Amino acid sequence: QVQLVESGGGLVQAGGSLRLSCAASGRTFSDYAMAWFRQAPGKEREFVAAFSRGGGKTYYSGSVKGRFTISRDNAKNTLYLQMNSLKPEDTAVYYCAADRAPRHTIVVLTTEYDYWGQGTQVTVSS
Numbered sequence: 001q002v003q004l005v006e007s008g009g010g011l012v013q014a015g016g017s018l019r020l021s022c023a024a025s026g027r028t029f030s031d032y033a034m035a036w037f038r039q040a041p042g043k044e045r046e047f048v049a050a051f052s053r054g055g056g057k058t059y060y061s062g063s064v065k066g067r068f069t070i071s072r073d074n075a076k077n078t079l080y081l082q083m084n085s086l087k088p089e090d091t092a093v094y095y096c097a098a099d100r101a102p103r104h105t106i107v108v109l110t111t112e113y114d115y116w117g118q119g120t121q122v123t124v125s126s
């Protein structure tokens with residue numbers, strides 16, 4: 001089992017930047033495919049970005065591609081999400097998730113992820 005704890009959320013003006021972190025513990029971090037999801041009030045949880053287990057593959061939703069960057073540091077057991085050019089529609093609770101997917105696989109479905117953090121609030125003011 002792996003435990004995930006997100007941090008780095010906050011209030012930022014439109015056009016600003018934030019970097020989220022997700023600290024993992026409990027199992028070998030490099031054994032997991034990782035991702036960021038978000039959930040706005042009254043909406044379903046949606047995929048934001050994913051990083052494969054091995055191979056360095058990344059994938060982004062169309063709404064964040066070119067503005068957000070997902071990265072991972074296996075030595076530090078940490079996943080990151082650098083968010084630039086933030087928009088009010090990026091306001092949501094952001095969650096990191098882990099899945100023991102096959103190597104080099106990108107996973108985008110919430111139902112495929114076994115482990116979730118508690119979330120961190122990101123609020124973008126206009």
